[in-house]
Amino acid sequence: MFAVPSFYWALGGLVGASSTVSPTLVQLARERHPGFLAVLWVTGVLKVVGGALGLALASRRGWGRNANRLLQLAGWGAGVLLVWHGMLFVGQGLLVQAHVIGIAPELVPVSRWYTYLWGPWFVAGGVAFLLAARAHLRGVAERRDAAIAGAVGGLGALALSAAALLAGIG
Structure with missing residues (x-):
């Protein structure tokens, strides 16, 4: 959807x-x-x-060692990216609503959509990914390897997001 x-x-x-x-x-x-x-x-x-x-x-299906690693890497990476992205929308929007930062008057209505719909929607999706990745990890036989892959995915997503923000992209 x-x-x-x-x-x-x-x-x-x-x-x-x-x-x-x-x-x-x-x-x-x-x-x-x-x-x-x-x-x-x-x-x-x-x-x-x-x-x-x-x-x-x-799913409760056993995917195999490499597939489980990839699922954890992608799940934690997607979760962190979505939460970060959504929080940027919400944070910036709240700063606009509090008149801490200014935007063009014609952007104020759109800013409200990003603050109260799009941002929380991204955060909710990210949290869902993180919860699904955590639940999946419980059913993985080689939990340590998959957990390391998940940490790499989450930290990599955070580093990528921070770098994009510093570069003025995010």
């Missing part, structure tokens, strides 16, 4: 986008900018892959 908006916008639909998404992104979608369309398609596919990852983590 989370992938539907990405595919919808990539196919040219814009209903509801102007009130819930950054005007810059809406303009790129409206202009059918090829680079942005590619980002939308890739984002949609990654969301579908994320859904499959969540299902794999939630």
